[in-house]
Amino acid sequence: MKPVPDSRGYFGPYGGRFVPETLMAPLAELTAAWQEARRDRAFRRELAGLLATYCGRPTPISHAARLTRHLGGAQVFLKREDLCHTGAHKINNAVGQCLLARRMGKVRVIAETGAGQHGVAVATAAALFGLRCRVYMGTEDERRQALNVFRMKLLGAEVVGVDAGSRTLKDAINESLRDWVTNVATTHYVLGSVLGPHPYPLMVREFQSVIGSEALLQIRAQHRSLPNLVVACVGGGSNAAGIFSAFVPHRHVELVGVEAGGRGTRLGEHAARFAGGSPGVLHGTRSYVLQDQDGQVSPTHSVSAGLDYPAVGPEHAYWHDSRRVSYVQVADREALDAFHLLSEFEGIVPALETAHAIAYVARVAPRMASAQAVLVNLSGRGDKDVVEVARLEGVTL
Amino acid sequence: MSGRIDKAFARAGKAKRAAFIAYITAGDPAPARTVVLARALERAGADILELGVPFTDPIADGPTNQRAAERALAQGTSLPGVLGIVRELRYSSELPVVLFTYFNPVHAYGLARFAVDAAAAGVDGVLFTDVPVEEAGAAHAALRRVGVELVLLLAPTSTRERVKAVRKLAGSFVYFVARAGVTGARATLEEGLEEQVRLVRRLTKTRVAVGFGVSTPDQVARAARFADGVVVGSALVERIAELGDAPELPGEIEALARSLAIATRRK
Ligand SMILES: Cc1ncc(COP(=O)(O)O)c(C=O)c1O
Secondary structure (H helix, E strand, O other): OOOOOOOOOEEOOEEOOOOOHHHHHHHHHHHHHHHHHHHOHHHHHHHHHHHHHOOOOOOOEEEOHHHHHHHOOOEEEEEEHHHOHHHEOHHHHHHHHHHHHHHOOOOEEEEEEOOOHHHHHHHHHHHHHOOEEEEEEEHHHHHHOHHHHHHHHHOOOEEEEEOOOOOOHHHHHHHHHHHHHHHOOOEEEOOOOOOOOOOHHHHHHHHHHHHHHHHHHHHHHHHOOOOOEEEEEOOOOHHHHHHHHHHOOOOOOEEEEEEEEEOOOOOOOOEOHHHHOEEEEEOOEEEEEOEOOOOOEOOOOOOOHHHOOOEOOHHHHHHHHOOOEEEEEEEHHHHHHHHHHHHHHHOOOEOHHHHHHHHHHHHHHHHOOOOOEEEEEEOEEOHHHHHHHHHHOOOOO | OOHHHHHHHHHHHHOOEOEEEEEEEOOOOOHHHHHHHHHHHHHHOOOEEEEEOOOOOOOOEOHHHHHHHHHHHHOOOOHHHHHHHHHHHOOOOOOOEEEEEOHHHHHHHOHHHHHHHHHHHOOOEEEEOOOOHHHOHHHHHHHHHOOOEEEOEEOOOOOHHHHHHHHHHOOOEEEEEOOOOOEOOOOOOOOOHHHHHHHHHHHHOOEEEEEOOOOOHHHHHHHHOOOOEEEEOHHHHHHHHHHOOOOOHHHHHHHHHHHHHHOOEOO
16 A cells, blocks of 8 residues: 655645745755654654643543533543643744754744634744744734734734735735745745645644644553544644544544534535535645636635635545545534633633634534443633623623 | 746747746726736737736735735736736737636636636636645646646745656646745845756756846846846836826836836847
8 A cells, every 4th residue: 555645745645845936945855854854753852842841741531521411422532732832832833843943943933824823823932942933813813813813912912904805814824825935945835734745744743743642542541442433623624633643543533624514515614625625736735625617716705814715635525535534514503602612511611723622522422322432532622712702692791 | 738838948048038928917907907907018018918816815925915915806806807907908909818827716706617718718827826836736637738837936034856857747837936036026146046946957958037026127137147037027016006096007117027027138
C-alpha cells in the first residue's frame, strides 16, 4: 500500500502543493527542517516539556455525568482541550511551529485566524520565544471575536484586519499567503489548521495528534474500553485530525466530523463542504471546496468563526471518500442550544465551534445504549463567544 | 496557435526590443470593454496580451489586481466568459494571448475540456499562478495535445533543480518573477535581477520574460536590456481602475501602453 500522504503530500487525490513558485523552495526547506526536527530527540523533548509545563498537558478526560443522564443514552466523555493554556487546542500546533521557526532562524511569524484562538495561540508562543508576530483576521471575525483581538494585542502581536471578500478566515489566509510570499526569507507562516500546501496538513496533524494519543490511553483507563464513537467539529479540521488520528486504525470506533450547517442549505448559507462542496483547489491544496459552477469560491456562513471556511483539510477529504469518517452538519440554532446545554449541565461554556460537536452528541447519544461511550473533543472554551451569543440573543451587557 | 508567441518574440528581437507583454484583467471594467482594450494595447505596440481570469481568492496578486478581479467578477466575468472574449478578439486580431489564471476555475471547467475550448477560442498560452512544475504534468499534457503553450514561472527563490525541472516543460518562454512577492507596482527593480535572468536563460535555454513590479517606462527600459520580454500589469490596471468605464478609457490606455512599449527598445 502507498503511504498516506505520499512524498508530495497527497492523501489519495487530495493535498499537494498549489502555490506560487516563490513559495516552493521555502516549502521544501520547511519540510526538510520539520523532518529533521521530529527525528531530533532534543527537539521532541523540548516540545514535550513545553506542552507539559507551559500548555498544561495532558488535558484530562471528564465524564459528563449530568449530561449523560439528561440525554439518557451513551456515556459522554469530554477531552478537555478547553483547559489548555489560551483555551483551545490551537496552542499545541502554535508552540510546535514556533519552536520550529526559531530552529529555522526565522525572526518573525505570521498567522491567520478566524475565531481568534489560533491567533492568540501564535501570539502567545511568539511572546514565549521572542519572535515578532503579525496576525491577519477578517474584519467580520474581528467584530464577533473582539475579545481575542484585544488579547492578541496584549500579547504584543500586531493584528491586521482584512477587509476583502467575505471578511472571514478565507480572506485572512489569502492575506497571510501574500505576506509570506513577500517576506519568506525572514518569516515563518504558522498555519492554524490541517490546510494549505504540503507539509502543513501533515505537520499540523502531527502537532495535534497529542490529543488523540492521550485520549486513547485515558479512555481505556476510565471506561475500560475504546469508545464506540468519537466526535469533533471540523473547521479546517485540526482538532478533529488530532483526536481521530489515534483512532483511525481501530476500525470498530466510529468517527464523526461535524461541519457548520449555518442557517440554510443554499450555497452561501453554510460551511458544509462535504454536503454542498466538490473537489477543487484552494489555498494550496486540493480538497472539497464550496464553489460555484465556474470554480469561484462561494461565501460561507456560520455562527462560529472557526468553522466559517469554504474548504477543508485534504486528509478529511480522503477520510470522507474512503468512508473512514462520516461528516454531518449542525445548524447555527442547534449549536447555540448545545452551547447552553453544556454550560448548564456540566459547568463548561464551550466555544461555538465545539458546541457543534456537542449538538451532534445530543442528537445521537439518546439512541445509544448506556454501556456505550461517546468521546467528544472539547476543542475550546467559550469565553470568546459570550458577548456574541448575548448579542444574538438580544441581551445587552 | 503557439507559433504566434514565438513569432512575437522573434519580431521584437529582430527590432532590438524586448517583447512588450501587457496584462489586463478580463472583464474589467466590463466584459464588453476587454476586446476594445486589447485592440488599444495592440495599436500601442503590445507584442503579447496577458489576460487575467478573475478569481475570488487571488493569493499571488496585490491589491491592484485583487480589486480588478472583484470588479470583473461583479460584472459576471468568469472563465467561460473569458474564452468568449478571446474568441471575439480573434475576429479582428492576431495578438498572441496568454491566459493568466488560478487553477481552480480551470479545475472546475475540466482540464481536458478547457484545453480544447481554449485552443478553439484562439488562446496561445496558459499561465497558472498556483501550479508549480511538480503539479503541472497534467496541464502540460492536456494543453500540448491542442497546441497551446504552458507558461511556467520561476522566482528569485527557485533552486537550480527547480529551474532545470521547468526547462523540461517550458514552451517559448518562461516568466521570471522579478521579486519575491505579489503583483503590484514597486518603486525599484530588484538588485541582482539581471544576473538571475541571465542564469535562468542559460539553465532553461529559453527566452525569459520579467514581470511583477515592473510599472514605469524607466523600469521597462532597464529590464529590457537583459530580458527577452517585459510584463507590465498593475500600471495599466491602476489606470483602468481610475478611469472606470469612461469613454476616454481606450485612448488613455493606448497612450500609457505606448510609453511603455517604446521603452522596450534597447539602445
Ligand atoms: C475552539 C475551536 N475549535 C475548533 C476550531 C476549528 O478549527 P479546526 O477544525 O482546525 O480544529 C477552532 C478554530 O478557530 C476553535 O477555535
